[in-house]
Amino acid sequence: MDPLPTEVDVLVIGHGPVGAALAALLGRYGTRVLVIDKAADILMAPRAIALDNEALRILQMIGLAEDAFEKIAIPQVRMHCPLVGEFGRVNTSGSIDGHPKLVTFYQPDLERALREQAASHPSVTALGSIEWLDHEQQAGQVIARLRLADGQVRSVRAKYLVGADGAGSSVRKAIGEDFDGKTYAEDWLIIDARNVPGDFDHVEFICDPRRPTPHMVAPGGRIRWEFMLRPGETREDMEKDETIARLLAPWAASDSLKIERKAVYRFHARSCQHYSKGRVFLIGDAAHITPPFVGQGLVAGLRDAANLAWKLAWVVSGRASPGILDSYDHERRPHATKMIALAKLMGQLVMPRNRAMAFLVHGSMKLLRLVPALRRLLDELGVKPKNEFDAGLFAPGRASMRRGGQLPQGLVRSAAGEILLSDEALGDSLNLVSFGVDGATRLSDETGRRWTSRGGGFVHFRLRGSQSPGSPDSFEDLDNRLIPGGAPCGWCAVVRPDRTILHDGPVADAERIVGESLALLEGTGIS
Numbered sequence: 001m002d003p004l005p006t007e008v009d010v011l012v013i014g015h016g017p018v019g020a021a022l023a024a025l026l027g028r029y030g031t032r033v034l035v036i037d038k039a040a041d042i043l044m045a046p047r048a049i050a051l052d053n054e055a056l057r058i059l060q061m062i063g064l065a066e067d068a069f070e071k072i073a074i075p076q077v078r079m080h081c082p083l084v085g086e087f088g089r090v091n092t093s094g095s096i097d098g099h100p101k102l103v104t105f106y107q108p109d110l111e112r113a114l115r116e117q118a119a120s121h122p123s124v125t126a127l128g129s130i131e132w133l134d135h136e137q138q139a140g141q142v143i144a145r146l147r148l149a150d151g152q153v154r155s156v157r158a159k160y161l162v163g164a165d166g167a168g169s170s171v172r173k174a175i176g177e178d179f180d181g182k183t184y185a186e187d188w189l190i191i192d193a194r195n196v197p198g199d200f201d202h203v204e205f206i207c208d209p210r211r212p213t214p215h216m217v218a219p220g221g222r223i224r225w226e227f228m229l230r231p232g233e234t235r236e237d238m239e240k241d242e243t244i245a246r247l248l249a250p251w252a253a254s255d256s257l258k259i260e261r262k263a264v265y266r267f268h269a270r271s272c273q274h275y276s277k278g279r280v281f282l283i284g285d286a287a288h289i290t291p292p293f294v295g296q297g298l299v300a301g302l303r304d305a306a307n308l309a310w311k312l313a314w315v316v317s318g319r320a321s322p323g324i325l326d327s328y329d330h331e332r333r334p335h336a337t338k339m340i341a342l343a344k345l346m347g348q349l350v351m352p353r354n355r356a357m358a359f360l361v362h363g364s365m366k367l368l369r370l371v372p373a374l375r376r377l378l379d380e381l382g383v384k385p386k387n388e389f390d391a392g393l394f395a396p397g398r399a400s401m402r403r404g405g406q407l408p409q410g411l412v413r414s415a416a417g418e419i420l421l422s423d424e425a426l427g428d429s430l431n432l433v434s435f436g437v438d439g440a441t442r443l444s445d446e447t448g449r450r451w452t453s454r455g456g457g458f459v460h461f462r463l464r465g466s467q468s469p470g471s472p473d474s475f476e477d478l479d480n481r482l483i484p485g486g487a488p489c490g491w492c493a494v495v496r497p498d499r500t501i502l503h504d505g506p507v508a509d510a511e512r513i514v515g516e517s518l519a520l521l522e523g524t525g526i527s
């Protein structure tokens with residue numbers, strides 16, 4: 001049988017980590033997906049190394065088991081300047097929403113796990129050595145022309161097309177989008193090495209104006225070093241064995257090290273103006289690229305995938321109006337832009353232009369940390385933009401919870417006594433989540449039927465110690481993370497499959513809250 005389908009719901013161009021994440025999520029929702037890549041296999045070049053708790057929560061949503069790929073939890077990120085000494089120390093120990101705040105990993109392992117997860121869904125077809133050439137948008141569909149490995153050109157029809165084709169995205173150019181923003185003139189040599197002696201366990205930024213050098217521990221006994229090139233240094237010279245031996249000499253003798261990967265990169269801080277046009281969407285590096293100083297390039301791509309996947313799935317299955325797809329750009333672009341700004345700020349800390357600037361910038365940071373409130377803000381990642389939206393697919397106004405923000409995750413106990421992370425209780429549905437009092441019982445039969453026909457489910461979180469009603473949808477909130485503080489009992493929220501809060505209010509108003517949420521999905525708006 002010909003493996004290339006002629007018609008699918010969603011055609012994903014690019015099977016990098018972000019395309020694979022989107023395909024795996026769409027597969028969970030049962031959407032018919034074709035994901036193609038012009039390369040035959042996974043790219044082995046040294047790229048992403050760090051993921052935060054938000055990325056790990058999305059990987060949980062995708063269905064990756066905790067041990068699906070190897071990780072190292074990072075206890076702290078230290079910043080050191082030869083002129084003023086240590087000037088920053090970010091506490092990355094502990095967890096947020098059930099996941100470590102920061103881990104390092106090996107990108108090819110993660111990509112393999114994501115591809116396996118995508119392939120495990122019968123509705124997903126993944127094919128390599130196929131190149132997207134162009135596409136045409138017509139009423140109700142997109143027709144893409146693809147070139148197969150043997151040179152044949154074939155057409156595939158899809159309801160929607162997603163460009164996950166990386167920083168050089170041709171899909172982006174085809175929809176008339178370009179990158180705004182800055183290209184850093186500096187080039188960086190990235191080295192991954194094994195057999196490094198010592199017990200190095202964290203991330204360290206040596207912010208030396210002569211040659212900034214971040215380095216970090218990674219799984220498989222690896223250490224990653226990043227060396228900024230000086231004016232006049234070339235890629236060819238820097239990638240030579242003798243140069244690498246000289247650069248790594250302060251850490252280890254070259255004969256003991258196994259250099260696994262080396263590559264010179266130029267970093268960019270850029271985003272396009274619109275992440276979608278008609279039936280075409282851009283995700284991951286195709287939409288935005290950032291210097292890796294805060295480790296957020298792939299993380300931002302995973303956020304894109306989580307945000308877009310359920311919306312596409314709901315629209316192609318007729319459970320939501322196509323109008324909800326506009327919210328992908330409204331929600332994701334401002335947040336991706338804020339992350340790029342943070343990475344640029346970090347770049348200024350890492351790469352001061354000269355000794356005077358280093359003394360000024362790093363010295364000021366050191367002084368700021370003497371003020372306890374500022375020290376807490378800097379050390380506890382308070383400067384990281386929250387994953388919450390000011391505009392998008394959620395009810396306007398404010399009640400008790402942050403609409404457009406994320407529902408926290410904690411540990412819960414099921415009626416059968418099983419202890420699990422609360423997102424497992426939410427599953428893949430849109431949910432009416434009620435706290436204390438069970439909201440499902442407050443809906444009329446008619447609204448309850450409309451809700452479930454639109455992919456709605458019910459989850460009830462009870463205070464720890466309260467008696468179980470025996471329902472499979474009812475869970476005990478074991479660490480008091482879920483029940484909102486302002487209104488502990490008798491509150492409810494509509495939570496999207498990407499864990500964003502769409503609406504909330506007293507359980508007594510559940511009928512209205514569900515009705516208004518359905519109106520938002522149906523694109524009729526809240527009257």
Ligand SMILES: Cc1cc2nc3c(=O)[nH]c(=O)nc-3n(C[C@H](O)[C@H](O)[C@H](O)COP(=O)(O)OP(=O)(O)OC[C@H]3O[C@@H](n4cnc5c(N)ncnc54)[C@H](O)[C@@H]3O)c2cc1C
Nearest residue numbers: 014016018038048049050132165166284285295297298299
């Ligand atoms: C040195 C370095 C360090 C980094 N560190 C971090 C970090 O610590 N944390 C983090 O979150 N991010 C980091 N990043 C960023 C991260 O690596 C990228 O954001 C991520 O890999 C992008 O994934 P993607 O799937 O969007 O694109 P890609 O991985 O580039 O995948 C795009 C795919 O599309 C395919 N393709 C392209 N054109 C076509 C076509 N016409 N037809 C078919 N297929 C096509 C390509 O073959 C490719 O497989 C780092 C990047 C670099 C370079």
